[in-house]
Amino acid sequence: DSGVTQTPKHLITATGQRVTLRCSPRSGDLSVYWYQQSLDQGLQFLIQYYNGEERAKGNILERFSAQQFPDLHSELNLSSLELGDSALYFCASSVGQKITDTQYFGPGTRLTVL
Amino acid sequence: AQKITQTQPGMFVQEKEAVTLDCTYDTSDPSYGLFWYKQPSSGEMIFLIYQGSYDQQNATEGRYSLNFQKARKSANLVISASQLGDSAMYFCAMRPPGGSYIPTFGRGTSLIVHP
Numbered sequence: 001d002s003g004v005t006q007t008p009k010h011l012i013t014a015t016g017q018r019v020t021l022r023c024s025p026r027s028g029d030l031s032v033y034w035y036q037q038s039l040d041q042g043l044q045f046l047i048q049y050y051n052g053e054e055r056a057k058g059n060i061l062e063r064f065s066a067q068q069f070p071d072l073h074s075e076l077n078l079s080s081l082e083l084g085d086s087a088l089y090f091c092a093s094s095v096g097q098k099i100t101d102t103q104y105f106g107p108g109t110r111l112t113v114l
Numbered sequence: 115a116q117k118i119t120q121t122q123p124g125m126f127v128q129e130k131e132a133v134t135l136d137c138t139y140d141t142s143d144p145s146y147g148l149f150w151y152k153q154p155s156s157g158e159m160i161f162l163i164y165q166g167s168y169d170q171q172n173a174t175e176g177r178y179s180l181n182f183q184k185a186r187k188s189a190n191l192v193i194s195a196s197q198l199g200d201s202a203m204y205f206c207a208m209r210p211p212g213g214s215y216i217p218t219f220g221r222g223t224s225l226i227v228h229p
Binding site: 043088090 | 151207220221
């Protein structure tokens with residue numbers, strides 16, 4: 001158990017819908033990262049937050065948005081869902097932002113768009 | 115641009131044997147970090163080991179060691195005394211230096227440990 005929690009574990013929805021994925025980092029970790037893992041794209045970094053502020057943006061679509069709240073939990077919002085958005089979405093956390101900071105991944109949320 | 119290549123889509127090893135999972139990388143940055151993660155069938159990503167580009171010694175964590183050859187730009191993961199529970203996908207990843215964090219992951223290697 002990494003200490004990072006993600007809810008829900010599974011999510012099935014229809015095209016065009018909007019969903020929210022939630023992540024609670026390990027106690028004491030200030031950085032939260034979101035990743036998308038799909039069969040065709042592999043593991044892709046989406047976005048990073050540090051202590052409530054966005055710090056880095058990767059391959060995140062404009063239909064997707066995220067935020068980190070004062071209690072440090074984070075939410076990833078996916079809207080106008082398409083079939084290709086079906087994937088495993090991971091959240092990870094680390095103490096800081098240093099290159100030496102280990103990231104601890106949560107169990108993931110499996111999103112299926114029908 | 116950074117690139118991670120894992121050339122072995124699948125590997126088989128017998129229990130108690132050692133196995134090496136290959137990872138090569140490409141970057142123009144002199145400072146970077148290399149990571150290995152394990153993803154069992156349950157899906158979660160488990161951090162295994164980290165190597166900094168300026169680290170003089172190869173990283174080790176229990177049965178995991180990283181064979182870091184900077185000149186060859188390779189960061190192979192060595193698992194000693196394989197166990198059945200080591201069966202999983204293994205991902206090599208690179209992080210750039212500085213505050214801009216955008217990691218690059220390899221496509222992964224599927225390891226199967228058989229008795």
